[in-house]
Amino acid sequence: MGNCVSRSKQPFPVFSSSSSAEKNMGNHISDGLPIAEPTTSFWTIPAAPIGKPWSQKNLPSYADVVIIGSGISGASFARTLLEYGDSLHVVMLEAQDVCSGATGRNGGHIFPATYHDHETLKTRVGENMAKKMVRFRKAHLDEILAITAEESITEYTQCRAVEGVDVYFDKPTFKEAQRKLQVYQCDMGEHAGSYTCYEGLDAQERFHLSPLAVGCIATRAGAIHPYRFVTSILSRLLTDYPKEFEIHTHAPCTSIDEPTSSCPFYRLTTARGVIMTPHVVHLTNAYAPALLPALKGVILPIRETMTAQRPGRNLHASTLHGGRSFVFFDSPRKGFDYLTQLPEGEHELMFGAGFESSMDGGANAMYGVHSAAHVGGAMPIYFGAKSWGAEALPITPTHEEDVGVGLWAEGRVKAIWSGLLSESADGMPWVGNVPVNVAGRKAPPASSAPSALNSSTRKLKSVLTAAPGEWIAAGYSGEGMVHAWLSSKAVALMLLGEDLTEVKTWLPESFSVTEDRVKMAKRTFKPDVVLSGKKRVFSP
Numbered sequence: 001m002g003n004c005v006s007r008s009k010q011p012f013p014v015f016s017s018s019s020s021a022e023k024n025m026g027n028h029i030s031d032g033l034p035i036a037e038p039t040t041s042f043w044t045i046p047a048a049p050i051g052k053p054w055s056q057k058n059l060p061s062y063a064d065v066v067i068i069g070s071g072i073s074g075a076s077f078a079r080t081l082l083e084y085g086d087s088l089h090v091v092m093l094e095a096q097d098v099c100s101g102a103t104g105r106n107g108g109h110i111f112p113a114t115y116h117d118h119e120t121l122k123t124r125v126g127e128n129m130a131k132k133m134v135r136f137r138k139a140h141l142d143e144i145l146a147i148t149a150e151e152s153i154t155e156y157t158q159c160r161a162v163e164g165v166d167v168y169f170d171k172p173t174f175k176e177a178q179r180k181l182q183v184y185q186c187d188m189g190e191h192a193g194s195y196t197c198y199e200g201l202d203a204q205e206r207f208h209l210s211p212l213a214v215g216c217i218a219t220r221a222g223a224i225h226p227y228r229f230v231t232s233i234l235s236r237l238l239t240d241y242p243k244e245f246e247i248h249t250h251a252p253c254t255s256i257d258e259p260t261s262s263c264p265f266y267r268l269t270t271a272r273g274v275i276m277t278p279h280v281v282h283l284t285n286a287y288a289p290a291l292l293p294a295l296k297g298v299i300l301p302i303r304e305t306m307t308a309q310r311p312g313r314n315l316h317a318s319t320l321h322g323g324r325s326f327v328f329f330d331s332p333r334k335g336f337d338y339l340t341q342l343p344e345g346e347h348e349l350m351f352g353a354g355f356e357s358s359m360d361g362g363a364n365a366m367y368g369v370h371s372a373a374h375v376g377g378a379m380p381i382y383f384g385a386k387s388w389g390a391e392a393l394p395i396t397p398t399h400e401e402d403v404g405v406g407l408w409a410e411g412r413v414k415a416i417w418s419g420l421l422s423e424s425a426d427g428m429p430w431v432g433n434v435p436v437n438v439a440g441r442k443a444p445p446a447s448s449a450p451s452a453l454n455s456s457t458r459k460l461k462s463v464l465t466a467a468p469g470e471w472i473a474a475g476y477s478g479e480g481m482v483h484a485w486l487s488s489k490a491v492a493l494m495l496l497g498e499d500l501t502e503v504k505t506w507l508p509e510s511f512s513v514t515e516d517r518v519k520m521a522k523r524t525f526k527p528d529v530v531l532s533g534k535k536r537v538f539s540p
Helices: 020-026 072-084 115-125 127-150 171-191 200-207 226-240 285-290 316-322 369-377 379-383 484-495 515-523
Strands: 065-068 090-093 160-168 196-199 215-223 245-248 253-257 266-270 273-277 279-282 299-309 324-329 336-341 349-353 413-424 430-434 451-453 460-463 469-474
Touching (some): 065 072, 065 273, 072 090, 072 226, 072 469, 072 484, 090 273, 115 127, 115 171, 127 171, 127 215, 127 226, 127 484, 160 171, 160 200, 160 316, 171 196, 171 215, 171 324, 196 200, 200 215, 215 324, 226 245, 279 484, 285 299, 285 413, 299 369, 316 336, 349 369, 369 379, 369 413, 430 484, 469 484
Parallel strands (some): 065 090, 065 279, 090 245, 279 469
Antiparallel strands (some): 160 215, 196 215, 253 266, 299 413, 324 336, 336 349, 451 460
């Protein structure tokens, strides 16, 4: 659930339509209700005031825009819409608590896959589009750093640039990574960024790694407390726009009915009542196909495992107390693991596994046993006994409400949880207006678009948005932290009918939602291959 993934050796990640894996993965998604997760994310303790069940006022019967989802996509979209828009009434629906989904359960990594994917992307979408997609990913670190500064939440959200280190334990994989880096740097030129390779003993000593490490590639990356980031922004929006913006938690949307002659709006049925709107915005990532059935098999759910672990007593030299993040690569077929570290408290290691994405037991399951066992024991191996040192002892807390006393384990693995991320069938996000043939519903008439009246004549002064319809930003393939913010910002500007000249300079056109793209993504499925998990793969 970090953002550091890329494509497997297969041209696209795929499911067999008859496989038990797909059936298990979809068995709960299809009913439209995001699950009440069976594990507690470390990020969410203590809960932000907005993160608790708090909005018990009645659901309004109408809103100009209804947002479904309250993670990083929802925060970006709402922030853009309210600050660029003109007095729109915006309602956000959340099935559970605010930021209780993938954003509040991920690794806090802002570490885009760049050289890992560039050559494959170039083959698939052409060199110019590949470059644009990589630049889009890279832009997110500076964008999020700027947002936290604007919101005055940099320190609170622990948002920071770090030294990002790819660590390799397999020589052929490392050599292939170096080759791909050369291709990437040659193609990207001044936009490539700075990368430094370290081999053998040099890599081990510089980053205080296990003698098993064969090499490293280091560059600039970032890390953040994702739950604090989202809840801070949404809290501020509620304060600044008390009449325009409201959030309703525990209000899962179970169906969307198309407009009729007697009701020219979408009609959304929720657990808290019915609401009508000319604009529906799908920002639920893995759950998007529940309300957009045409995307089943196109956006796929994957359960992955995250942990918060106490660092070994010698580990500060490796991690710089949160100043470094890591991605660990084993052999080409086994994927990778990812690590950030909190800069305060017990300096917990936020360690997640791309090692396994099994959905045994279905979407309602907790983390997989093998994945949990792997993340629970991997780090002393990756760093080596000397660099890890003795096991740390829990720090005696001073404020119970701040650290979740009694909730966390006392050993190395302080907390372990899981959550659902999404995998896009063609490896790219789905961003923009949803065509009616994909939505499966006709759109409201143009006359139902929100409009402003002249206060003196009470006549129509201006239409406030683009034509009514459905909108989406989803399918981030585990790379939400380097796709979601700008994707959702772009969708908000589209809905507002803004001039998109500047947006088109940075938003890849290949992310657009079209009927042909949906059909192509479904045609690429290979019936004998089951999705094996998110990977940065280097084929020797």
